[in-house]
Amino acid sequence: MxxxxxxxxxxxxxxxxxxxxxxxxxxxxxxxxxxxxxxxxxxxxxxxxxxxxxxxxxxxxxxxxxxxxxxxxxxxxxxxxxxxxxxxxxxxVARRHRFLPDAAKTTCELWTESGAVMQDLILEAVERGWSGLEHYIGIPSTVGGAVWQNLHFLSPAPERERTMFIAEVFERCDILSEENERKTVDADYVQFGYDDTVFHHRRDIVLTATFRLERGDPDRMNRILHENLSWRGARHPWLQVHPSAGSIFKKIEGVGAGRLIDQAGLKGFRHGGAQISPMHANIIVNRAGTATATDVRELIAIAQRAVEEKFGQRLETEIGMIGEF
CATH class of the missing domain: 3.30.43.10 (Uridine Diphospho-n-acetylenolpyruvylglucosamine Reductase, domain 2)
Structure with a gap:
């Protein structure tokens, strides 16, 4: 109880x-x-x-x-x-933000509270001609979440040659530390890694963040927006139709968990109201809005067992488990 x-x-x-x-x-x-x-x-x-x-x-x-x-x-x-x-x-839902161009109007600091929605900031930045955030279009996140996770996506098409991280445009953030001190910290404090920052290991709270953007070519930025949205739409289930939490499992030695789950024969597998997405095997979807947290947890365990039995690899979850199950 x-x-x-x-x-x-x-x-x-x-x-x-x-x-x-x-x-x-x-x-x-x-x-x-x-x-x-x-x-x-x-x-x-x-x-x-x-x-x-x-x-x-x-x-x-x-x-x-x-x-x-x-x-x-x-x-x-x-x-x-x-x-x-x-x-x-x-x-x-603290979403105040300001674009602060330099005197020459070639670079701009974007100051924003941590509850601002990344998609809203991206679209406004592109409309104003400021480049640096457009790569992360279509990823559901607030600013706080983007900094916490070191938000990332592939570099522009057609090469898609590397992963681009929010750390590349990060300047500083204001935090409430776990010692209850409000202070401004830089990237050295944040310790950006792959899906990792100091905020995974300390109970600091990001209050505001500042990003440095550069004057960009509107045509190129809009091309990136459309190509990235198209790329994600072709590979990821739409949240509006099939609610999900995004990728469930971490990579194993650079190998995507979805590939292992697919090869274990579980792509599209259903358990209760939860389903391993037929589009992306590292995403579990809430079919018709009927899934419970118990359904999802049990489906996670099924995938872990199947991959361990077939490949001898233990999948680790990357989503946060919140509350009582």
Whole structure:
């Protein structure tokens, strides 16, 4: 039986966060609607934060009261348990941003709060003629998620010769550290790696980020947008039709997990309402919106067993498992 955060503790959160933010706290809020998987039970407490200051305040309040918390952006790359989340879910919709060109208007700093949606920023940057973000079109992510994961995609067609990382345009970010200190940090602190940063290993919270963009050719940038969207659309199931969390498993020694799952004969395999996508075997989809977190977890285990039996390799998940299952 799930153990909820005590009602009096949530009442204390409301008081600590004050009339403005505390008044927004919702109880027993279903989380499925906030994830790209469209799966997940209720959070004991849930609050929307609309500025970086509100995000910091909510985290500090949860820490002070020792309430478990989770910062939620677009809800990609996670699976929320059917029993929900025992604690406070902080929904980050802090989306203010500014384009700050240099005097010569050849480069531009983009300052943005961490809840801004990458796709929105990409389209605005291209419209303004600033290049550097267009490579990541079509990947569901907020700015915070992009920095946390070191968002990446292949370099432009036709070569597709290397992986391009958000670290290449990153300048700095403002964080709330796990020691409750607000400070500005650079790439040396962030320690960008492949699907990895310091934020995987410390309970720091990204509040804002600054990227450096360059004046770009509009025709080339729009070509990249269309080619990348077409490339992804031909290989990945559409979230609007088949909700998913993106890639489920990490690569093994450079070999894509999807290839191993496909060769194990599981492409298109169904379990309950969950299915290994017929388009991409490293993606599990929520067919017709009927999958539960239990369906997905069991299908993950089926894929792991099949690959281990056939290849002697153990697949490791790369999505976050959030809440109670």
């Amino acid at each position: 799930a153990t909820t955060v005590a009602t009096h503790t949530i009442d204390e959160l409301v008081v600590r966060l004050g009339p403005a933010l505390g008044g927004r706290i919702r109880r027993a809020e279903p989380l499925a609607q906030y994830t790209t998987f469209r799966i997940g039970g209720p959070a004991d407490a849930f609050v929307d934060v609309t500025t970086a200051d509100e995000l910091a305040d909510a985290v500090l309040a949860a820490r002070a009261l020792q309430v478990p918390y989770f910062v939620l952006g677009l809800g990609a790359n996670i699976l929320v348990g059917d029993k929900g989340y025992r604690g406070l879910v902080i929904h980050n």
